[in-house]
Amino acid sequence: MEEIYKYYKEHFNISESDWKIFSSKLSRQQFPKKGKILKVGQTENYLSFIERGIVRFYLPNENSDLTFSFAFGGSFVSAYDSFLTQTPSHYIVEAITPTVLWRLTYDDLQTVYEQSEIGNLIGRKASEELFLKKSKRELSLLNESAEERYLNLFTERPELIRQIPLKFIASYIGITPQALSRIRKRIS
Known part of the structure; x- marks a missing residue:
C-alpha cells in the first residue's frame, strides 16, 4: 500500500x-x-x-x-x-x-x-x-506504421515489454506474429 x-x-x-x-x-x-x-x-x-x-x-x-x-x-x-x-x-x-x-x-x-x-x-x-x-x-493506430507502434511500445516500457509474449504484441500493434518477427529482424 x-x-x-x-x-x-x-x-x-x-x-x-x-x-x-x-x-x-x-x-x-x-x-x-x-x-x-x-x-x-x-x-x-x-x-x-x-x-x-x-x-x-x-x-x-x-x-x-x-x-x-x-x-x-x-x-x-x-x-x-x-x-x-x-x-x-x-x-x-x-x-x-x-x-x-x-x-x-x-x-x-x-x-x-x-x-x-x-x-x-x-x-x-x-x-x-x-x-x-x-x-x-x-x-497511434490511425497515424503510425506497425513498426512505429512497436518501437513506441518498446520505448515506453522496455524493461517490461520483454515479459509480454510476442503474439500479444503483434495483436496489439495490428499485425501477425510473422510480420512482427520481420520488423524485429529489420531493426536489430
Whole structure:
C-alpha cells in the first residue's frame, strides 16, 4: 500500500485524513500469470491500481484473440466502460505476469467522492489517465506504421515489454506474429 500512498501524495498531495478514508476502502488482490481479472459478461466493479505486474485487455476470438491494451505497474486499470455504466464487459482483462492490484469498488468510490475533499480529484485523474491512454492508442493506430507502434511500445516500457509474449504484441500493434518477427529482424 506504500506505493499507492506515494503515488497519491506525489500526484494529489493527499491529506492524512483523506488518505485514511481512501485507504480504508482499498483491498489488495493477487492474480497469477494468465489469471482472469474480468471475463466477458461480468460487470467491472473495481477501479484498481497496479502495484506490480502487467495486464492485458483483449477480445476473445476463435482464431486469434485481439489484444487492444496493456497496463503496467504504477498505473490504473479497469474495464472502465463497464465500470462507469455498471453493465457487462465485452472483453477480458487478464494478468500476463503475476499481478498485485489495490482495488476500490464502485460503491466505495462513490463513498470516497462524498466523504473526502480530494475524492473527486482522484476519480477525475484516474478517468483522465484511462481516457488519454485510449486516445493515444487510437491515434497511434490511425497515424503510425506497425513498426512505429512497436518501437513506441518498446520505448515506453522496455524493461517490461520483454515479459509480454510476442503474439500479444503483434495483436496489439495490428499485425501477425510473422510480420512482427520481420520488423524485429529489420531493426536489430
